[in-house]
Amino acid sequence: MTGGQGGGHVAIVGGGLAGITAALALQDAGLRATVYEARPRLGGATHSFQRDGRVVDNGQHIFLKCCTAYQGLLRRLDAADKVRVQDRFDVRVLTPGGRAGRLRRAKAPGPLHLMPALARYALLSPGDRLRAVRASLALDRLDPDDPELDRHSIGGWLADHGQRPQARNALWDLFVTAALNVRLDDAALGPAAFVCQTALLGRSDAADVGVPTVPLGELHGTIAAAKIEAGGGGVRLGAKVTAIEDGPKLLVNGEPVSADAVVVAVPHRAASSLVPADACPGRADWAGLGSSPIVNVHVVYDRPVLDEPFVAAIGSPVQWVFDRTAISGTSSGQFRGERGVASPQETGQYLAVSVSAADRWIDTPTAELREVYLAELERLFPAARRARVTDFFVTRERHATFRQSPGSGALRPASATRLPWLFLAGAWTDTGWPDTMEGAVRSGLNAARLVRRHLNGTAPNTATGVSSR
Template identity: 65%
Template sequence: MRPEHDPAPVAVIGGGLAGISAAIALAEAGCPVTLYEARPRLGGAACSFQRDGLTVDNGQHVFLRCCTAYRGLLDRIGGTALVDLQSRFDVRVLSAAGRSGRLRRAALPGPLHFVPALAGYRLLAPGDRVRALRGSLALSRLDPADPGLDEVTFGSWLAAHGQRAPARQALWDLLAVAALNTGVEEAALGPAVKVFKTALLGRPDAADLGIPLVPLGELHDTAARAAIVGRGGDVRVGAKVSAVEPGPAVVVDGARVRASAVIVATRHEQAAKLVPADAAPGRDTWAGLDASPIVNIHAVYDRPVMPAPFVAVTDSPVQWVFDKTRVAGLRRGQYLAVSVSVADTWIDRPTADLREVFVSALRSVLPAARQARLTDFFVTRERRATFRQAPGSGALRPRSATRWPGLYLAGAWTDTGWPDTMEGAVRSGLHAAGLVRRHLRRRQETAP
């Protein structure tokens, strides 16, 4: 679609997954599109950088088989063969006390596929396993779109349904923190229900974990950029957009550039600065979404210390540990990345403090690390990794359309029906692109 009366491209502001998805969808539809990203690369919070010969992901990002929009993006950018998707959900869980458990779905129809896993989960006492099964059944009856679920915490609901502290820590919190970047005691019930009902209590294969086999930058920057350009779009990195003006138009590096439509696909804080008040009168309320940090601990050892590709950990500062040796290009030893969500406790702590705490914690859960020599240790921090998915946050999430025709919002923080995840980001970009195409069709139909 290239209306002759208006050759100006669609402007997409922000090169994260939402902006990438929107730009690819528009380019595929034949719409001229220019993607603007202030940083020198695409990918947003899911990116890579170079350090001492290693390619380092700023954080570990995983997806599930039920993340159909993100998997569709991988298909479009040629990335499906660059990820590993489990044939069956299987997670080894370690505890600081030296105990271990396993959560592995059975070859049964949903939701029965997780009954054997919960029944045999050794990190819970038999009574807590039974209560967890009952809690899962009760959770499956809830509707995540019910606005009333946005008013209460997941933790209060769990307590009211017989889930004792050990189960909340070793089961519910283990999974909720990774998915929501918010602990069960603070997380709103609505997004928690969305995660558990979609991933664990629906289709039997929905929760199968997918992990990139290459650096995130190869997927979300190199491959994504090639996909946009290959479809006729334009990508401009290092291009700072400072304003959106009537027309619509964008101000890029001080110059006004006309656009046929604009998609603002930045974080909510930046979007509130870019979107004019009369286009989104509620923009000041977006600040109430706040932000939740993630800290990633990177530890390189002189020998292998963890045989599994990843493990989950409970009762420890360590939450999830991933083997990044091959992805990073390390030839000798082993490179582990520890992903720490809801990292308010750690985000401002000096690296030396984090080293003391997390190296010791890794030794507690990985016995082989006690004999290994640590050859490198560093930390990456995402202070505003996601919005804080606490009670009341759902009501603050805006729809994509604004009051200005031709101006739309995208990002995992918008009202996608999903938590703030890669899947939510991609869905928001696809939805915004669909609204742009509809807007352009109407303009074309009404043009003299």
């Protein structure tokens, strides 16, 4: 599955969003790119699988309207019509006790667009609302690129700026934990300030939420592979790269493959052992980035229990809940029960509960998670108390993101390395964004830009090609 474009061959190690983006950007520039992915699919941390006739995403992934690079990738894939974006940021926030709040932006320029929402937010007292406005304005004055901010947590900063426990739980934790995949007291101040400034305090429509309307395996997998190959590039699945050597060349499934440039677009844990030591002498430090887990709890009910696309929750192990009924391919309501028997008469609903910073739950047995989360969903959704659960399962991403804690910013490497033909990509590299889909796409664009600069400044070795093995 190799392409026929000239101008140099670029080997991309890793078929996640960073690798996909780099391949497409390089092809746009007339370069020939081949993606080598060890797994039998593209998509990296965003993928799908089949379960009893349903298509299941490994986790719920969203983007915001401020994620311009990711939306650019969708356009490159001719898939902009396969997502749905809110007309206006609007989130209902539930509590187990029955109280609820709503955060809905006004049609006003930022940051004024969220002031009416805060003023009416029922889950905060009037005093906490005022203090939240003051903290927001102070946060907006910080410079996220200031190295000093990388040494402190957003939790400590909020405490110093009058944010009491209820405001932390009902407002700040709601968004920062979901964005950075770490709790407030563990989240570095720099990236937290960036998230708040970019999504909540910047352009008025920046936080409008976008969700895929097709499975991730289709959006980031089959569609991406077809687009790369249609553009003359190559996709090799089940192709494990075990070494990168000068030449440059790769060892793929034990066979040598030559290239003119190499982009390593795998997680930092894999990159640290794959990248040559002379390319990144400090690669051992990447282990300090650590990892933070996400758990997704999947529940299928025999009837609808939620009448909104998604909601948030506070004061509960439940954080965000998404209606996955239509996207799973069973929008007709025909679900297979726990014994695998289809029930055409049932009109059910499939919900996914996304739990970020899930250290507490990552090793918890499924039976215990079932007991905890079904009870919590009944507390949040009265209709669930009358519903029958026809399926329950859990997906776990132990290394969903790196741990974006104080000190992590200094460990994120640039895309360029000391070897002129070798480049890094991945949301863990220094993109200026947190470890998100947007960060992954930006890293791929960064790497592609540097590859183009390198190959334009040297004579590509047109004699080298892609190994047929």
